[in-house]
Amino acid sequence: MKTHLTHLTRLALLASLLTAATLSTSANEGPSEAKGKVALPPAINALPIEEAVLTSPPHVPQPIKRRHAARVVVNLEVRELVGKLADGVDYTFWTFGGSVPGSFIRIREGDVVEFHLNNHPSSKLPHNIDLHAVNGSGGGATSTFTAPGHSSQFTFQALNPGLFVYHCATAPVPMHIGNGMYGLILVEPKDGLPAVDREYYVMQGEFYTTGSYGEEGLQSFDMAKAIDERPPYIVFNGAVGSLVGDKAIAAQVGETVRIFFGVGGPNITSSFHVIGEIFDRVYPEAGLSLPNHNVQTTLVPSGGATMVEFKVDVPGTFILVDHSLTRAFNKGALGMLKVTGPEDRVIYSGKEIDAVYLGAQADAGSASQKREDELKAQIAAATLANPAIATLTKEMRIEKGKQVYMGLCFACHMADGKGLPNAFPPLAASDYLLADRDRAIRVVLKGLTGAVTVNGKKYESAMPPQEAVLTDAQIADVLTYVYNTWGNTGDPVTTAQVKAIRNETH
Numbered sequence: 001m002k003t004h005l006t007h008l009t010r011l012a013l014l015a016s017l018l019t020a021a022t023l024s025t026s027a028n029e030g031p032s033e034a035k036g037k038v039a040l041p042p043a044i045n046a047l048p049i050e051e052a053v054l055t056s057p058p059h060v061p062q063p064i065k066r067r068h069a070a071r072v073v074v075n076l077e078v079r080e081l082v083g084k085l086a087d088g089v090d091y092t093f094w095t096f097g098g099s100v101p102g103s104f105i106r107i108r109e110g111d112v113v114e115f116h117l118n119n120h121p122s123s124k125l126p127h128n129i130d131l132h133a134v135n136g137s138g139g140g141a142t143s144t145f146t147a148p149g150h151s152s153q154f155t156f157q158a159l160n161p162g163l164f165v166y167h168c169a170t171a172p173v174p175m176h177i178g179n180g181m182y183g184l185i186l187v188e189p190k191d192g193l194p195a196v197d198r199e200y201y202v203m204q205g206e207f208y209t210t211g212s213y214g215e216e217g218l219q220s221f222d223m224a225k226a227i228d229e230r231p232p233y234i235v236f237n238g239a240v241g242s243l244v245g246d247k248a249i250a251a252q253v254g255e256t257v258r259i260f261f262g263v264g265g266p267n268i269t270s271s272f273h274v275i276g277e278i279f280d281r282v283y284p285e286a287g288l289s290l291p292n293h294n295v296q297t298t299l300v301p302s303g304g305a306t307m308v309e310f311k312v313d314v315p316g317t318f319i320l321v322d323h324s325l326t327r328a329f330n331k332g333a334l335g336m337l338k339v340t341g342p343e344d345r346v347i348y349s350g351k352e353i354d355a356v357y358l359g360a361q362a363d364a365g366s367a368s369q370k371r372e373d374e375l376k377a378q379i380a381a382a383t384l385a386n387p388a389i390a391t392l393t394k395e396m397r398i399e400k401g402k403q404v405y406m407g408l409c410f411a412c413h414m415a416d417g418k419g420l421p422n423a424f425p426p427l428a429a430s431d432y433l434l435a436d437r438d439r440a441i442r443v444v445l446k447g448l449t450g451a452v453t454v455n456g457k458k459y460e461s462a463m464p465p466q467e468a469v470l471t472d473a474q475i476a477d478v479l480t481y482v483y484n485t486w487g488n489t490g491d492p493v494t495t496a497q498v499k500a501i502r503n504e505t506h
């Protein structure tokens with residue numbers, strides 16, 4: 001025991017030196033020496049003892065049925081494990097209970113918790129735990145600094161009901177949290193929470209990998225990116241896609257769903273939203289006194305949590321996102337709730353009708369429009385006949401086309417014409433574009449939906465029609481630009497070609 005203490009003290013010194021050297025602030029408390037077991041008063045000593053059931057995400061332990069306090073024993077094991085952060089991307093996660101977020105802990109207000117933090121012998125580093133549910137120094141961190149192959153014990157009484165984040169608070173703290181050391185502990189109020197049909201556990205956290213998003217191989221923690229708060233990954237439940245496809249959370253039409261949602265951080269807050277659902281109740285900041293009703297998006301701070309409850313009325317796939325949306329679509333903060341059951345077409349009909357809409361062209365039949373068209377045709381004919389105007393050079397057309405491109409197309413196809421993986425197809429060296437010029441003109445005029453394969457990759461999205469937005473000349477110019485940029489080469493597209501295809505619908 002003596003040797004353990006000296007070993008621990010040495011590690012503690014190292015830890016505080018690290019803190020001082022690398023962070024210059026000391027948010028974490030230094031570890032304290034073991035004081036021996038607490039002598040519990042007889043009333044508490046007499047309480048029934050039970051071992052807490054811990055679950056890994058997205059699962060939650062059963063609601064607590066008992067209506068009296070207990071002495072609850074929590075055994076939480078720290079493991080440092082290599083796991084999958086994204087397809088082809090590995091990461092050495094530091095975990096509470098082998099998962100990110102760590103095991104869900106569920107206790108009741110008034111419970112006296114005997115907490116054991118067990119650091120697996122294979123760990124390389126000491127760790128501790130700060131539970132935001134604890135009233136006491138460091139939230140337990142000062143009592144749980146635990147070397148690899150050691151176990152720490154401390155006791156606390158759960159005085160405040162609510163949903164609380166726990167996390168490692170060993171220096172450098174942002175690195176320990178940034179490697180996945182966070183989770184949730186629910187302290188149920190004395191009378192329990194309102195009954196629901198399904199409960200799920202979701203936490204958001206960001207990963208500061210040395211490589212950029214999707215860069216393959218084993219990635220490590222990048223302290224400079226963490227300090228700048230520039231995470232390549234912001235994810236739910238520890239990995240890109242952890243709640244997608246057959247790993248989606250599920251419910252049936254008519255059921256009520258409760259999501260225990262927390263943010264581990266270490267830095268980034270979340271604008272938590274479920275696309276196509278309205279939260280019937282939100283417990284802001286996970287305080288239980290006041291549910292807000294009918295909320296669309298709720299803000300969850302780093303190191304904070306919320307509880308959202310909603311009834312699912314219709315079937316479908318409902319997307320969980322951080323509504324700071326590049327995080328969802330470009331960094332991983334996206335999950336799915338799959339709801340099955342009968343449709344209710346009054347609540348949500350689905351697409352009812354898909355009809356052609358011609359916008360301004362619908363007026364083409366009117367007399368004044370006809371007159372205008374005739375005049376335009378006369379001007380066009382006169383322009384064509386005038387060699388000075390007709391020989392508007394290809395370079396000028398490309399330049400004019402560039403203006404159109406940079407004002408419109410670049411938003412999706414990108415300034416470099418390379419598009420965006422899985423979202424917008426490339427125009428640079430696009431086999432689809434180069435194979436059929438009439439078809440390309442048609443795509444820009446009429447738009448394009450449904451599956452399309454460009455350079456061997458499938459896209460299934462929607463390109464908005466431009467016929468009401470751009471003139472024939474502008475479309476000719478922009479396509480001339482596209483056909484003569486980023487390595488593409490081709491003849492100019494003429495206004496007459498565009499006009500012919502625009503008139504196809506008539």
Ligand code: HEC
Pocket residue numbers: 405408409410411412413423424425426427430432433434440443444448449450451452454459460461462463464466478479482
């Ligand atoms: C709002 C986003 C968006 C804008 C703006 C947009 N496109 Fe597209 N474009 C798409 C999508 C998405 C597709 C693929 C549609 C599908 O999956 O069916 C596409 C497909 C295409 C294609 C055929 C596929 C290929 O890669 O060759 C061409 C050509 C094209 N767009 C050109 C343009 C031009 C020129 C403009 C500007 C006038 C433009 N797009 C503006 C989203 C957009």
Ligand SMILES: [Cu+2]
Pocket residue numbers: 094126127128168169170176181
């Ligand atoms: Cu740690």
